[in-house]
Amino acid sequence: xxxxxxxxxxxxxxxxxxxxxxxxxxxxxxxxxxxxxxxxxxxxxxxxxxxxxxxxxxxxxxxxxxxxxxxxxxxxxxxxxxxxxxxxxxxxxxxxxxxxxxxxxxxxxxxxxxxxxxxxxxxxxxxxxxxxxxxxxxxxxxxxx
Numbered sequence: 083x084x085x086x087x088x089x090x091x092x093x094x095x096x097x098x099x100x101x102x103x104x105x106x107x108x109x110x111x112x113x114x115x116x117x118x119x120x121x122x123x124x125x126x127x128x129x130x131x132x133x134x135x136x137x138x139x140x141x142x143x144x145x146x147x148x149x150x151x152x153x154x155x156x157x158x159x160x161x162x163x164x165x166x167x168x169x170x171x172x173x174x175x176x177x178x179x180x181x182x183x184x185x186x187x188x189x190x191x192x193x194x195x196x197x198x199x200x201x202x203x204x205x206x207x208x209x210x211x212x213x214x215x216x217x218x219x220x221x222x223x224x225x226x227x
Contacts, residue, residue, distance in 0.1 A: 084193070084207040089186040090218040094225050096175045099183045100156045102225055103173055106133055112220040115139050115213050128153045134165075139209065168192045185221070187214055 092099050102108065104127060110116045117136040125131040131150040137143070144166050152160030152172065160172040169191035178184045193206050 085188070085190050086207045086211045086214065087186065087188040088211055088214045088218060089184060090215075090222055091178055092183045092185055092222045092225055094183060095181050096156050096177055096183045099175055099185060099221075099225060102221065103159065103175075104155070106131070106150075109135075112224055113217045114220070115210075115217070122147075139213065163191065166194050185218060187218065189214075 102112075107119045107121070107126070110119055115137050117138050119133050119135050121131070121133045123130065123132040127150075129150055129152065133148055135146040135148060137146050146163055146167060147165035148161045148163055148171075150159065151162045151170070152158050156175065158172065158174050160170065163169045163171065169189060171187070171189040171191075174186045174188070176184045176186070189210070191206070191210075
């Protein structure tokens with residue numbers, strides 16, 4: 083199982099950053115790889131919320147099925163990936179100096195055989211790390227702008 087961890091410091095307090103990331107349907111506004119999000123549960127926030135995320139990375143398109151497994155308002159959002167790509171993900175917000183926020187995104191993913199399995203995962207993790215760093219730069223610009 084591969085692991086990708088990226089982070090950024092955002093010039094806004096954690097409550098402001100959380101106000102942007104607590105709405106999964108709005109993640110498509112700053113995630114280049116997320117095309118569309120459809121909820122499959124009645125809830126839209128909190129533990130137990132489920133949704134499908136249409137994802138596009140280069141020529142690969144898939145629907146990522148996720149469930150929110152950890153929700154600590156203003157601090158943590160954790161998900162479990164249960165579709166073709168499986169694993170876990172987590173956003174963590176931590177107060178930084180001068181009223182800023184350190185935002186960390188960590189994923190542990192297992193890729194299907196047709197994407198190269200563990201070997202494809204090494205390449206996939208590098209590609210996803212680059213994409214997610216760009217996503218965090220977009221989130222930072224959106225919040226600070």
